[in-house]
Every structure is written in structure tokens, then in C-alpha cells.
């Protein structure tokens with residue numbers, strides 16, 4: 001047998017499909033139920049696995065992950081995890097992970113035919129993208145009482161949001177108050193503008209900061225735990241919120257929003273790529289053209305559309321077009337961050353802003369294929385080069401930290417920390433689990449393992465610990481040094497910059513309405529999250545994206561619902 005369908009052929013097509021015609025929806029609801037009925041649920045399959053391996057059936061992915069996300073019927077199976085990791089899983093009938101970007105207008109004749117056939121169905125609001133912005137929009141639109149269809153092109157939901165690690169920025173929040181942290185929305189505005197080199201749209205920044213504590217309350221009301229508060233680069237105070245103990249913020253927030261959307265009976269369709277936003281002759285939005293991976297092209301008529309399709313950091317060709325220095329760089333993003341949504345929106349008349357600004361995250365693990373959260377530095381880690389020396393203020397903005405790492409020998413550096421940092425942030429356990437953390441019983445032992453001059457690393461740690469004690473970093477003026485690095489064992493991870501965030505995108509106003517190329521709003525089109533530009537200027541501050549997607553996602557959903565009711 002070449003694939004799973006061949007292998008199951010003796011059982012007949014109806015052992016997987018409802019009818020001989022094949023799948024009846026793009027979530028493959030029936031087909032996945034058949035897998036589960038024979039092989040068990042994901043947790044049941046995980047239970048029977050060999051212990052001590054990184055289980056392919058337990059993951060940080062959100063929602064109920066379908067078997068068919070990896071196990072394909074009529075083609076080679078591929079491990080979705082391989083988009084970022086390389087665990088070397090042996091899959092039955094497995095093939096190699098490969099993704100080629102297919103432009104949204106690739107199959108124009110078939111698309112025109114589907115449009116000519118007219119709408120297959122009608123709804124009030126279509127939301128494109130199941131990341132945090134799309135899910136927040138879905139929850140608020142459903143709460144406003146309208147019908148919603150949420151379309152996601154990937155087989156798994158959550159986009160980049162499910163990967164977010166360090167935190168969500170918010171000022172004047174209840175968790176900050178409990179921890180005695182003094183912050184002001186005005187300070188968050190100033191930090192954000194300064195970090196963005198003052199080219200951000202100040203009106204959007206005000207919306208971001210002024211609504212940030214409300215967004216924390218809203219998430220909390222949906223069941224989120226945002227009680228741990230740490231520091232991210234470029235922030236004057238601790239305002240990055242995450243779950244107690246320092247677990248990754250994104251998987252938690254995305255799961256809470258997913259559960260809330262599901263509890264509100266949102267019609268969520270995976271494997272469903274939007275390839276066109278449709279408009280009438282006056283330019284008013286009338287719906288979308290969807291490419292269902294299994295059911296083909298079809299039209300949904302809708303009064304309003306929310307574009308929440310995320311950024312394009314995983315599309316290196318596109319990234320390099322805007323910033324040639326980043327050509328060939330790895331990316332921290334999920335595989336769907338290719339920029340389709342931007343194409344769909346601009347083809348329907350949306351104006352764009354700041355596309356030339358693409359951000360590299362300073363600490364990506366070339367060994368593990370994953371981003372190492374800024375929270376590790378925020379909680380105390382330092383960066384050293386191959387000579388064992390510090391070379392930068394570790395909590396400066398990302399553009400500066402990335403440039404400093406690239407200037408070191410080998411164009412990478414080591415993130416060095418002790419056991420007290422490890423204990424302060426449970427996210428670190430994930431890196432240990434991925435076996436990308438070097439450990440030494442002493443500083444010398446760690447340096448020997450890294451092939452670094454031990455005396456130099458010992459000297460660096462001793463002088464840094466002196467700065468912690470005196471409260472003044474004489475070398476690089478690092479403002480926040482939360483703890484001494486003195487508790488064995490000691491740890492290090494190799495890190496190098498990777499493409500992380502695309503600051504530019506669709507131009508929006510403070511109601512998340514999309515601005516057209518003619519400077520007027522595109523009637524019925526809304527956008528939120530990383531697909532938009534203007535909030536972060538030339539350089540986004542760590543923690544501001546999750547704040548952005550929750551706040552603007554909520555606004556986009558509520559405004560789209562209002563527009564749909566009025567039209």
C-alpha cells in the first residue's frame with residue numbers, strides 16, 4: 001500500500017467516508033470520527049505510546065486536533081510538527097514535510113466559475129483566520145447576536161497565537177495591582193511609540209493601551225489566568241501578563257478563546273482558505289470565495305468580513321522583498337504565516353502601511369527550530385558570546401539585540417542562566433524537554449561543555465552578579481536585573497535571530513475598519529491583528545501583539561456585527 005486509503009481499501013470507501021463521493025465537509029468530521037472509532041482518541045493513543053519519547057499525540061496545539069491533520073488518506077502522511085521541529089517520527093505511509101506558497105489567484109478559471117454559480121450559503125459575518133484576533137472577533141460578534149462563519153486554511157487552529165510565549169502587555173491591571181506594580185496607560189503608550197521609532201499611528205496606540213486592562217479582564221472573565229507579570233524588552237515596568245508560574249501565554253489564550261467561540265456555537269471550518277473577498281459594484285463587501293481543501297471552491301454571502309489572517313514572516317521570499325538583509329533567515333512562525341490575507345484584502349481595495357518593517361527575534365534556537373522566549377532574559381538570563389563575554393543590554397529592543405548577536409563570531413550567542421531563572425518560568429521546562437538546553441554543575445562545567453573559556457565566563461557572571469547587588473549595570477545599562485545568577489546548575493542555549501513579526505499590513509482606523517486605496521473605508525471590511533499595520537510602527541515591543549489581537553479582535557468583531565445588523 002502507498003497510503004492509508006490503499007491500506008484500508010478492503011474495508012470499502014464507507015469505512016472512512018459517508019458516501020463514495022468522499023468528504024462532505026472540510027473539517028473531515030465524519031472521517032476523523034472513523035479514525036477515533038477504531039484507534040481511540042488522541043489522549044488514548046498517547047497513553048499507549050512508548051514512554052520517554054516526545055509524544056506526537058500530546059502537543060501545544062489547541063482545540064481538538066484532528067487525526068487527519070497528519071494522517072492523510074489518499075496522499076503521503078506528514079507530521080504537522082515538522083513545520084517547526086524535527087523529532088524524526090516514523091509515520092505509517094509518511095512523507096516529507098513540504099510547503100510551497102500557492103498564490104490566492106492561482107486557479108482563476110475555477111474561481112470565476114464558483115462565483116458565477118452564486119452563493120452556497122449566507123451568514124452575517126465571515127471571519128478569516130483562527131488566531132487570537134479571529135477568535136476574539138468571533139466571540140464578540142457572537143455576543144453581539146450575529147451569525148458567524150470562521151474560516152481557517154490550516155488543518156489546526158490558532159495560527160501564531162498558539163505559539164506566543166512571553167506574555168501580553170497591559171497597563172493598570174488587577175494582576176499588576178496585586179503585585180504592587182505601578183504602571184500607567186500613558187507609559188505604555190510612550191514605550192510603544194518609542195519602541196516603534198515614533199512612526200506608529202498614535203490613535204491606534206492609544207486604543208491598544210487604553211483598552212489593555214479591559215482586555216485582561218475580558219480574558220479573565222472567559223476563564224484565562226493572566227496573573228504572572230514579567231518584563232519584556234523596551235518596557236519601563238513589568239506589564240507582560242501570562243499564566244501563573246510562567247507558562248506560555250499563547251497556547252493558553254488561544255485555547256480559552258477557542259473554547260469560548262465553540263461554546264457560542266460558532267461555525268468554525270478548518271482546511272478552508274479564503275482566496276477572494278467579493279464586493280458589489282459600489283465596492284461594498286458582499287462575501288468571500290472559499291477554497292475548501294476537500295469540497296472545492298464555494299461562495300459565502302456575508303454583510304461583513306473580518307480579515308484576521310496574521311503576518312507573513314514564514315514567507316521568506318516576501319520578507320526578503322521588503323528587507324533584503326533577512327533573505328534566507330529562518331522564521332519563528334507557524335507554516336500558515338505566508339501573507340495570503342494581505343493579498344486577499346489588497347485585491348479587494350485595502351490600503352497598506354509600513355510593510356517594509358519586518359522584525360527579527362533575537363533568540364531563536366537553531367538546534368530546536370523554536371523561538372526562546374524573551375521572558376527568559378526578562379527573568380534574568382544574560383547573553384554571552386563565544387568568548388564568554390556579555391555584549392549587549394539583554395532587554396533592549398529586538399532590533400538592537402538582534403543586530404548585536406549578528407555582530408558576534410558565528411553570528412549566534414548563548415543565553416546563560418541559573419536554576420533560579422529556570423524555577424521562575426515554567427516555559428523553560430519545554431526547552432529542557434526538547435533537549436536544547438546545555439547544563440553544567442558549575443559555571444566551569446558549563447563553559448567546558450560549550451567550548452568557551454571558563455575563566456572568562458566565571459568573570460562575566462561574577463561581574464553581572466555584582467551589578468545585580470549594586471542595582472547598576474556598569475557595562476550595558478540594563479535597567480532590570482531581577483536576580484543574581486548564582487544557583488547551580490547553570491544552563492545555556494545557543495541562540496540566533498530569526499524572522500518573527502511583520503509590523504506592516506492593512507491600514508485600519510480605531511474601529512478596525514479597513515481603509516481603501518482611495519482613503520475611504522472599504523464598506524463592510526474590518527481587520528485585526530498581525531495582518532494590520534500602524535499599531536507597532538517600525539518595531540513591535542515584546543508582549544504588544546497579544547494585546548493588539550485581543551483588543552482589536554474584540555473591536556473588529558463588535559463593529560462588524562453592528563455593521564451587519566445595520567445593513
Ligand code: FAD
Pocket residue numbers: 128129130131132133134151152153154157158159160161162163164165166167168169249250272273274275308309310311332333334336337339340341344371500501528529530531542543544545546547549
Ligand atoms: P495568527 O494567530 O497568526 O492567526 C492567523 C490565522 O489566519 C492563521 O491560523 C492562518 O493560517 C490563517 N489564515 C491566513 N490566511 C488565511 C486565508 N487566506 N484563509 C483562511 N485562513 C487564513 N506576541 C506577544 O505579544 N507576546 C508573545 O509572547 C509572543 N510570542 C510569540 C512567539 C512566537 C513563536 C511567535 C511566532 C509569535 C509570538 N508573538 C507574541 C506574536 C503573536 O503571537 C502574533 O503576532 C499574534 O498571535 C498574531 O495573531 P493573529 O490572530 O493576528 O494571527
Ligand code: MEZ
Pocket residue numbers: 164165166167232372373374375541542543544545
Ligand atoms: O511579543 C513577542 O513576540 C514575545 C514576547 C515573544 C517572546 O519572546 O516570548
